[in-house]
Amino acid sequence: MSMIQPVRGTRDFYPEDMAFRSWLHGKIRSVSEAFGYQEYDGPFLERLELYAAKSGEELVKEQAYVFKDRGGSEIALRPELTPSLARMVAQHGKAVLLPLRWWSFGPFWRYERTQKGRSREFFQWNIDLIGVDTPAADAEVVAVGASLLKAVGLTPELIRIKVNNRRLVESQLGNLGISGQMLGKTFQVIDRREKMDAAAWRAYASDQGLSETQLEGLEEMLGDLNAWKRSEELVSFFASTDALGVSEFVEYDPTIIRGLDYYTGTVYEARDVAGNHRAILGGGRYDDLVSAVGGDPISATGFAMGDVVFQLVLEESGALPEIRSNPANFFVTTFDDESTEESMRLATELRSAGFRTEWYPEAVRLPRQFKYADRQGIPFTLILGPEEIQNGTVAVKDMHTGEQENVAREELITYLERLL
RNA sequence: GUGCCUGUAGCUCAAUGGCAGAGCGCCUCACUGUGGAUGAGGAGGCUGCGGGUUCGAAACCCGUCAGGCACCCCA
Numbered sequence: 320m321s322m323i324q325p326v327r328g329t330r331d332f333y334p335e336d337m338a339f340r341s342w343l344h345g346k347i348r349s350v351s352e353a354f355g356y357q358e359y360d361g362p363f364l365e366r367l368e369l370y371a372a373k374s375g376e377e378l379v380k381e382q383a384y385v386f387k388d389r390g391g392s393e394i395a396l397r398p399e400l401t402p403s404l405a406r407m408v409a410q411h412g413k414a415v416l417l418p419l420r421w422w423s424f425g426p427f428w429r430y431e432r433t434q435k436g437r438s439r440e441f442f443q444w445n446i447d448l449i450g451v452d453t454p455a456a457d458a459e460v461v462a463v464g465a466s467l468l469k470a471v472g473l474t475p476e477l478i479r480i481k482v483n484n485r486r487l488v489e490s491q492l493g494n495l496g497i498s499g500q501m502l503g504k505t506f507q508v509i510d511r512r513e514k515m516d517a518a519a520w521r522a523y524a525s526d527q528g529l530s531e532t533q534l535e536g537l538e539e540m541l542g543d544l545n546a547w548k549r550s551e552e553l554v555s556f557f558a559s560t561d562a563l564g565v566s567e568f569v570e571y572d573p574t575i576i577r578g579l580d581y582y583t584g585t586v587y588e589a590r591d592v593a594g595n596h597r598a599i600l601g602g603g604r605y606d607d608l609v610s611a612v613g614g615d616p617i618s619a620t621g622f623a624m625g626d627v628v629f630q631l632v633l634e635e636s637g638a639l640p641e642i643r644s645n646p647a648n649f650f651v652t653t654f655d656d657e658s659t660e661e662s663m664r665l666a667t668e669l670r671s672a673g674f675r676t677e678w679y680p681e682a683v684r685l686p687r688q689f690k691y692a693d694r695q696g697i698p699f700t701l702i703l704g705p706e707e708i709q710n711g712t713v714a715v716k717d718m719h720t721g722e723q724e725n726v727a728r729e730e731l732i733t734y735l736e737r738l739l
Numbered sequence: 740g741u742g743c744c745u746g747u748a749g750c751u752c753a754a755u756g757g758c759a760g761a762g763c764g765c766c767u768c769a770c771u772g773u774g775g776a777u778g779a780g781g782a783g784g785c786u787g788c789g790g791g792u793u794c795g796a797a798a799c800c801c802g803u804c805a806g807g808c809a810c811c812c813c814a
Contacts, residue, residue, distance in 0.1 A: 324804085324805065327805085327806085378812075378813075381740085381811090381812075382812070382813080398813095399813095399814085427814080429812090429813075429814090431811090431812070431813080432740085432741095432809095432810095432811090433806090433807085434807080434808060434809070434810095435807085435808070435809090436814085437812095437813075437814085441814065442814090443814055444814090445814095514810090577813095578812065578813060579813085588814095597813075597814075598813080598814065599814080600814070601813080601814065602814095622814090623814055624814065625813090625814025626814080627814075628814065629814085652772095652773085654772075684771065684772095685771090685772055685773050685774095686770080686771090686772095686773065686774070687774095688773085688774085689773050689774035689775095690773095690774050690775085691774085692774065693774040693775060694774085694775095700773080700774085702772075702773075704772060705772090706772080714772090714773090716773075716774090718774070718775090721773095721774085721775090723773080
């Protein structure tokens with residue numbers, strides 16, 4: 320038993336798993352394209368410097384897979400896509416047609432301890448709208464996210480997209496005398512509010528250097544569900560999500576802050592209402608990132624959604640679709656050695672007519688072939704034995720109802736067309 | 740990086756320190772021109788690995804590897 324272990328935090332995609340991944344990719348494609356977004360992708364390998372400036376210390380230093388290539392360059396397996404996108408936009412310079420709407424679905428890597436909802440190799444949907452700094456642009460991107468939730472049968476009772484605005488938070492904290500270096504620490508304090516009980520949280524807050532009055536002000540601030548009305552950006556944002564028909568999914572949440580350093584304005588994340596899981600998607604406005612990687616200043620907004628938590632939430636909600644991993648609709652049995660080639664010709668005939676057809680590659684006992692077709696979930700089985708060959712017919716069995724009919728070979732294609 | 744828990748058949752799990760088992764799945768047969776249902780039979784194990792304690796270890800101890808969960812961070 321010295322089987323080689325798979326790399327920790329990776330997943331094997333057996334056909335059923337792959338079918339889910341493809342299904343998700345398809346749903347994502349269809350909602351993204353419904354809003355006119357174009358599919359793109361960046362390289363899986365990037366120079367480490369690309370992330371060093373703006374992604375956040377921990378993500379780069381602790382979690383990125385980094386190695387030196389044979390030329391001595393420090394290379395990272397991409398831990399996220401947004402910096403690549405910013406680089407691609409920056410490199411196109413003035414040639415890009417704005418507003419730019421792009422989406423992508425692909426693999427990412429982060430070296431962290433695996434746990435529920437977190438693997439080291441995962442897939443992400445990224446979607447971004449670049450070149451427009453209006454709150455309506457943020458709202459559109461959020462609406463695409465909400466459209467995916469709808470498209471897979473997740474409701475506002477199950478999932479909410481929680482929204483806040485960094486400029487609002489910074490001005491609120493400014494009023495409490497919190498700015499500069501304390502800002503980052505206070506973000507951490509806010510972020511941890513839901514994970515700790517009240518007493519521990521207060522202790523943690525004062526450890527971080529918040530005064531008693533600042534702490535009181537902070538608590539009041541985090542309890543004020545109407546604070547968004549003082550942010551022109553958020554007022555406009557919520558009016559837009561309303562106009563886009565997704566307001567039931569969207570709500571203001573003063574505790575949302577987001578970890579990545581490059582966010583500048585409105586930020587949001589989707590959470591399951593029951594609170595069993597991590598964020599399903601997260602994103603926001605990042606107006607300085609393109610210039611940070613050397614391009615002209617361009618405003619941008621977008622989010623990423625990981626496949627792992629999304630799948631957990633779908634499983635839990637029962638919204639997971641029945642996915643058949645075998646693509647064939649027809650199964651051709653092989654009766655005996657003499658008729659093997661005739662069966663192959665039949666299968667070929669079906670494929671030429673555009674039917675996805677699987678053929679059993681060995682003349683084993685029929686029960687075994689039927690059992691195989693059944694397990695594979697192929698809906699129709701065709702039998703071509705000596706009798707059928709002599710009569711110029713094919714027996715077609717509906718595996719679901721068990722009904723079987725002898726069909727003349729000339730009429731077969733028309734008959735099968737009617738079955739689908 | 741820190742802490743807690745768990746490794747037994749393909750899968751899910753049993754087994755007071757005393758013969759390593761069940762259910763599901765798989766294979767065969769009843770039924771050699773028909774899958775699912777039923778019944779009968781069968782295959783499948785270095786109990787993760789290495790050491791120790793013991794007359795005796797799947798069980799207890801140490802180490803190691805792997806997995807799960809939480810913290811950190813984040814999709």
